[in-house]
Amino acid sequence: MMRVTVCFYSYFKDLTGCARTTEELADGSTLDDLFRALVVRFPKLGPMRKVTLIAVGVDYQNLTYVLKEGEEVSLFPPVQGG
C-alpha cells in the first residue's frame, strides 16, 4: 500500500469539507483509482469528474498517471486566472 496527500482548491473545498486529506491506495494505482476512492469518501465530487483538473506536484496529469508513494495530488475546477 502507499499513501498520497490530496489537496482541494476553490469550491472543491466546499464540496469535500476540507482543503487537504490523505488516501491509502494499492501500489501501482492511477489517478483514476484515486478519483474513484475519493468519490466514495466525498460523493459530491462524483458529478465534477468531467471538469476536474488534476495536478501531481505542480504539473497537470491525466487519469492514467501511475501514482508513487508520498506524492501530492491537487484537484480543482477549471481555472480563472487573468
Next chain:
Amino acid sequence: MKKHVTITAEPINESALLSQRVMSPGMGAVVCFLGVVRGTEGNANITALEYEVFRRMAEHQINLLLDELAQRWPIDSVRLVHRVGLVKVNEPSLWVEVIAPHRGEAFAACQWLINEMKRAVPIWKKPVIGDRL
C-alpha cells in the same frame, strides 16, 4: 528573454512598474495590459472579486507559458503581476507588459499569454456581493 513574475496580495502599483521599465537596444514596441475587476458578474452587481491561488503551481505554469512564448515570438521581456486575495471593483488584478522589436509580435504574444493563463494557471475568483469589504 527576460521575465519577471509576481503574484501578490498587494495592490498593483502601475506607476512604479512603468518607472522600472528597461528598454533594450532595438526594441520598438511595448504592449501593456491591465485586467480590471468589473462591477458585474453575470447579472449580479458585485463589490469585489476574491482570488485564490495555488501559488507554487501558478508560478510554475506561468513560467512554462513564458518559455513557450519565447519559442513562438522574438520577445525581449515580459513582466507580469497577478494580484490575489480581495480585489475591489475598478482595481486591477492583472498587469502584463510585453516588449518586442515590433508591435505585431508584442500584441500577439500578450494576447496569447493572457488566453493561456485562463486555461492553465491555477487561480480562481469568487464574486463578493454586498459590503463585506
